[in-house]
Amino acid sequence: MAVASRSERVVAGPARLGRRTKHLVKRLVPGDVAVIDHAGLDRVSAEDLVAAGVVAVLNCRRSASEDYPNMGPLLLVQAGVHLVDLADDAIFDALHEGQPLEIHGGEVHARGRAIAAGRVQEPDDVLAATDRRRREIGEALQAFARNTVEHMVEEQELLSGKIELPRFDTDFRDRDVLVVVRGVGHGKDIAALRPYIRDVKPVLVGVDGGADAILEAGFRPDMVVGDMDSAADATLRSGAELVVHAYTNGKAPGRDHLERLGLAHKVVPAPGTSQDVAMLIAHEKGARLIVSVGSQWNLVEFLDKDRRGMSSTFLTRLRLGENLVDAKGVSRLYRPRPGTLPVALLLATGVVALVAVVLITPGLRDVADLLWLKLRLLLGMDV
Numbered sequence: 001m002a003v004a005s006r007s008e009r010v011v012a013g014p015a016r017l018g019r020r021t022k023h024l025v026k027r028l029v030p031g032d033v034a035v036i037d038h039a040g041l042d043r044v045s046a047e048d049l050v051a052a053g054v055v056a057v058l059n060c061r062r063s064a065s066e067d068y069p070n071m072g073p074l075l076l077v078q079a080g081v082h083l084v085d086l087a088d089d090a091i092f093d094a095l096h097e098g099q100p101l102e103i104h105g106g107e108v109h110a111r112g113r114a115i116a117a118g119r120v121q122e123p124d125d126v127l128a129a130t131d132r133r134r135r136e137i138g139e140a141l142q143a144f145a146r147n148t149v150e151h152m153v154e155e156q157e158l159l160s161g162k163i164e165l166p167r168f169d170t171d172f173r174d175r176d177v178l179v180v181v182r183g184v185g186h187g188k189d190i191a192a193l194r195p196y197i198r199d200v201k202p203v204l205v206g207v208d209g210g211a212d213a214i215l216e217a218g219f220r221p222d223m224v225v226g227d228m229d230s231a232a233d234a235t236l237r238s239g240a241e242l243v244v245h246a247y248t249n250g251k252a253p254g255r256d257h258l259e260r261l262g263l264a265h266k267v268v269p270a271p272g273t274s275q276d277v278a279m280l281i282a283h284e285k286g287a288r289l290i291v292s293v294g295s296q297w298n299l300v301e302f303l304d305k306d307r308r309g310m311s312s313t314f315l316t317r318l319r320l321g322e323n324l325v326d327a328k329g330v331s332r333l334y335r336p337r338p339g340t341l342p343v344a345l346l347l348a349t350g351v352v353a354l355v356a357v358v359l360i361t362p363g364l365r366d367v368a369d370l371l372w373l374k375l376r377l378l379l380g381m382d383v
Contacts, residue, residue: 009120011056011082011103015095015110021045022182022209022230028052033101037089040065041072044183049076056082056103060089063121069133077123084108086118165284166266170223170241172285176202178327179278179292180210180221182230186294189327190217193293196330202291205282207275210294211235225281226274228254236263243267243281245274276316283320290320293327 011033018024019037022045028034030053038045039061049057057063063073063085076083084106091108094115095101102109108116178197180186190213196202197219206214208226212235215221221240224231228244236242236258242265246252250269258265270277275295282290317324 008105009082009103010105013055013101014098015101016054017092017095017097019092021048025049025052026232028054031055033058033103035060035091035095037061037092038063040070041076043071043075046072046075047184050079050081054081056084058084058086058091058103058108058116058118060086060091064126064129065133069130071130073121073126074130077121077126083121083126084118085121086116091116163268163270163280163284165268165281168223168241168243168266168281168285170203170285172203172282172287174286174288176200176289176291177205177282177287178202179205179207179275179282179290179295180214181207181275181292181294182209182213183294186210186213187217189293190214193291193327193330196291203282203287205278206231206235206240207278211238211240213294223278223281225268225278226254227252228257233261236261241266243277245270245277272316279316279320279324283323287323290324291327291330292324295326 013031013033015035016024016028016032017035018027021034021036021038021041024034024036025045025048028049032052032054033056034049034052034054035058037060041059041063057076063076063083064070073083082103084103086108095110099110106118106120107114108118178193180190190197194217197204203223204214204219204221205223205225206212206221208224208228209230211221211224211231215235215238220238221235223241223243224236225243226245228236228242242258242263244252244254244258244265244267246255246267246269248269248271252267252269255265255267268277268281270280279290279292
């Protein structure tokens with residue numbers, strides 16, 4: 001769909017600065033201008049920015065990847081967000097948090113003067129570039145394949161199950177496990193799984209910010225796995241068992257944060273991503289079924305997120321095999337059990353109908369009176 005040029009568009013709002021988009025989105029409110037430093041803007045980050053209600057995004061890196069059709073820029077411009085790719089990151093030194101901005105096309109003004117300029121991302125141009133990269137995706141596929149083979153060699157422990165795991169308080173044995181990643185469509189997936197969560201009562205595992213999503217949906221995570229840089233402090237204090245994903249050399253940045261908060265935790269040094277570790281913990285500890293929420297499932301999503309990191313996730317899925325299913329599949333196939341309220345209403349309706357039949361049928365009314373008389377005699381009630 002053709003959209004009018006935005007080169008002359010004027011957008012205004014307070015500046016919110018954050019080099020890591022996943023942290024910045026927690027501070028955004030509708031009407032803000034997000035100033036980010038995010039090369040190859042991925043789909044999940046774009047969805048978070050749109051959901052926050054920003055009017056503009058100033059990116060100090062190239063929003064579109066040169067290697068594969070990342071969906072982030074297209075989602076932003078199609079949602080009406082004014083996206084400008086700046087030439088460098090000097091704007092971080094020129095601005096302070098909350099400073100009012102006016103964006104005239106690709107020119108950024110503060111205090112009545114131009115402080116930065118960049119290229120406005122027009123919807124038609126972004127769509128055309130995305131389609132072109134989709135046709136030229138061969139190089140990205142080759143890189144993904146190379147990285148996958150490298151992971152098979154470098155991360156044999158991850159794939160062979162040789163990772164040493166501590167004893168956890170969370171019981172996974174013969175239980176369903178829901179592993180929630182703050183990813184594509186995670187909110188809709190959790191909402192669709194409400195009857196499943198209510199009836200089956202699976203173990204709820206949040207991967208970093210995925211634990212926040214579990215709380216936002218009205219549930220409480222049983223375990224939080226990750227480097228603890230995306231989960232809110234309130235979530236970390238919710239009572240969930242905390243598992244820090246450390247590097248294979250033992251370095252664990254998330255441990256320092258939890259120690260500052262005074263929270264007990266366990267550390268698991270392992271290669272791969274935090275969602276890989278969460279799924280492998282559930283698998284190795286005897287989970288009956290692992291349901292993945294918000295994770296990547298098709299090739300475009302793997303490429304969109306991060307080619308090298310997603311190679312290990314792809315291999316982890318091969319290891320888990322039939323024990324791993326997607327949330328969308330569960331929500332489509334699961335048939336909720338009737339709750340207590342519908343059953344009670346059905347019984348009440350039956351009783352009311354029986355009483356009505358007795359009252360309007362003389363013979364049945366006489367029988368009912370006789371039974372009531374005998375019941376009073378048996379209970380010693382006055383007749």
